[in-house]
Amino acid sequence: MTATLAPRHAEWFEQRGISAELVTKFEIYTGAVVGKPGERTVVPNPRGNVIAFPFVEHGAVVNEKYRTERDGEKFFWHRKGGRRTFWNSDVLDDPLLESGAQALIITEGFEDAIVSIQSGWPLTVSVPDGAPPPPKDGAPLPPLDPETERSGKFEFLWNNRDRLKRVKRFILAVDDDPAGHRLAAELVRRLGAARCLFVTYPKGCKDLNKVLEMHGEDGVSDVIRNARLYPVRGLYRLSEYPSLQTLQPISIGWPIFDGIFPGNGWMKIFPGEFMVVTGIPSHGKSTWALNVLVNIARAFHWRSAVFSAEMPTVPYLRDKLRRIISGNASPDVETDRFIETFFTFMDNDPNDAEEDDLTLDWIIEKARDAVLRDGIRVLLIDPWNEIEHARRRDESVSEYVGRAIRMLKRFGKQYEVAVIVLAHPTKDVWEHGKIRTPTLYDIEGSAHWFNKSDHGVVIERAAEGGQATIHIAKVRFDETGYKGAIRMKFEGSTQRYQQLEEPQGELL
Numbered sequence: 283m284t285a286t287l288a289p290r291h292a293e294w295f296e297q298r299g300i301s302a303e304l305v306t307k308f309e310i311y312t313g314a315v316v317g318k319p320g321e322r323t324v325v326p327n328p329r330g331n332v333i334a335f336p337f338v339e340h341g342a343v344v345n346e347k348y349r350t351e352r353d354g355e356k357f358f359w360h361r362k363g364g365r366r367t368f369w370n371s372d373v374l375d376d377p378l379l380e381s382g383a384q385a386l387i388i389t390e391g392f393e394d395a396i397v398s399i400q401s402g403w404p405l406t407v408s409v410p411d412g413a414p415p416p417p418k419d420g421a422p423l424p425p426l427d428p429e430t431e432r433s434g435k436f437e438f439l440w441n442n443r444d445r446l447k448r449v450k451r452f453i454l455a456v457d458d459d460p461a462g463h464r465l466a467a468e469l470v471r472r473l474g475a476a477r478c479l480f481v482t483y484p485k486g487c488k489d490l491n492k493v494l495e496m497h498g499e500d501g502v503s504d505v506i507r508n509a510r511l512y513p514v515r516g517l518y519r520l521s522e523y524p525s526l527q528t529l530q531p532i533s534i535g536w537p538i539f540d541g542i543f544p545g546n547g548w549m550k551i552f553p554g555e556f557m558v559v560t561g562i563p564s565h566g567k568s569t570w571a572l573n574v575l576v577n578i579a580r581a582f583h584w585r586s587a588v589f590s591a592e593m594p595t596v597p598y599l600r601d602k603l604r605r606i607i608s609g610n611a612s613p614d615v616e617t618d619r620f621i622e623t624f625f626t627f628m629d630n631d632p633n634d635a636e637e638d639d640l641t642l643d644w645i646i647e648k649a650r651d652a653v654l655r656d657g658i659r660v661l662l663i664d665p666w667n668e669i670e671h672a673r674r675r676d677e678s679v680s681e682y683v684g685r686a687i688r689m690l691k692r693f694g695k696q697y698e699v700a701v702i703v704l705a706h707p708t709k710d711v712w713e714h715g716k717i718r719t720p721t722l723y724d725i726e727g728s729a730h731w732f733n734k735s736d737h738g739v740v741i742e743r744a745a746e747g748g749q750a751t752i753h754i755a756k757v758r759f760d761e762t763g764y765k766g767a768i769r770m771k772f773e774g775s776t777q778r779y780q781q782l783e784e785p786q787g788e789l790l
């Protein structure tokens with residue numbers, strides 16, 4: 283049976299102000315469910331009660347999405363095994379997007395995409411699955427379910443990564459409701475705030491379809507034409523953008539760091555921040571930082587990308603993570619799944635004889651991919667000194683360090699990724715015949731580390747072992763901490779840091 287749109291479905295679109303003729307150009311058709319349970323498919327059938335939306339990529343149908351209504355309730359599902367991509371994805375190849383002459387418009391659903399196209403904006407796509415559900419408890423930065431996020435919800439971005447890289451500007455025309463804001467926030471983070479514009483709907487409208495109903499195609503065009511650049515967090519005042527989620531620091535895992543004990547230093551990490559951690563070699567920088575990453579993965583589902591130049595991922599880094607997570611290094615399905623879900627390792631391809639130079643540009647490029655594919659929230663560089671530094675001929679070390687930190691901060695801000703850099707002090711810090719506690723000024727490039735960081739931390743292992751002092755040496759924003767020192771217990775067999783129970787006010 284040829285695929286046609288049944289008159290009552292054509293009417294369904296017309297009632298929404300959407301041209302049925304345009305709908306049929308996209309080969310949207312009426313179908314019916316056939317087959318035994320578990321093997322059900324949709325076939326064209328004008329008497330059926332399913333509207334089928336084909337996904338065409340390079341001219342071929344690669345997936346279909348189905349919509350039906352039963353007892354007044356809407357149901358959506360995809361063709362089994364279909365490719366996750368944008369609806370109308372072939373416009374991504376339009377040269378106008380690469381030249382920047384036109385923006386790519388991204389909507390939350392097909393109907394809004396068709397409304398946009400009908401109103402004169404052909405370079406419009408829709409995300410395949412709408413917006414992920416909003417958090418129930420109003421939590422500030424709720425995790426998406428990491429499993430579905432990796433394998434499902436945002437796979438369409440990864441599948442189109444090369445085409446998306448070429449696009450100069452995106453207009454996000456998602457719904458003006460909590461689910462839409464969250465989708466926008468996730469898209470902005472993955473595509474980079476600098477390329478994203480957002481729309482403002484007229485009063486009483488929460489999506490393009492409603493704008494069409496109330497203000498016609500010209501109204502829709504006005505909304506798109508008046509899209510404004512997304513604020514890069516930290517550059518504009520967030521309060522000016524009510525649709526944006528507000529920025530909130532989160533606990534690094536131990537209550538003593540949460541600022542609940544009067545007189546104690548404290549510190550919380552926040553998206554997009556730049557943190558530097560220093561300390562004498564072997565004093566526990568890597569171990570402490572990995573403890574933090576495990577804690578925030580567990581509590582907030584934050585994913586991390588780890589560049590670890592000194593410690594091979596297998597077996598050393600893996601075993602250290604296994605110990606921190608489960609208490610020992612023996613293989614365990616659950617523990618390894620945790621690592622698989624929450625950690626991305628940046629490395630040269632082990633099967634490739636040609637090794638890439640591990641420069642800062644390389645790390646940032648890989649980190650961008652990790653945002654797009656895995657939605658990472660943390661980038662850990664361990665250590666700074668092992669990066670192949672590309673200092674310009676006319677640049678002093680200090681100028682280079684300043685520029686490199688700016689690059690990392692720009693990346694972190696644009697993608698809302700907390701960047702943590704572990705850096706050795708340049709020399710042994712001897713004073714009066716004894717090693718003194720290093721400071722942020724002892725790192726090569728000196729004052730930049732102190733001046734440009736949002737948090738600066740010095741890890742100092744106690745001589746008797748099994749203890750360490752975490753010096754919170756720099757805090758830029760009052761709402762993210764206060765300077766001070768926190769003593770912790772360290773357990774070698776589990777590689778875990780734990781807070782000491784005793785009051786620590788006197789350490790200030």
Ligand SMILES: Nc1ncnc2c1ncn2[C@@H]1O[C@H](COP(=O)(O)OP(=O)(O)OP(=O)(O)O)[C@@H](O)[C@H]1O
Nearest residue numbers: 562563564565566567568569743747748749750772
């Ligand atoms: N407070 C501590 N007390 C005793 N041992 C510790 C302590 N912290 C870490 N260690 C041990 O010291 C070893 C080195 O730690 P880690 O690699 O984290 O240090 P680092 O400061 O990152 O070193 P580097 O600067 O060489 O990279 C680890 O194997 C860990 O078991």
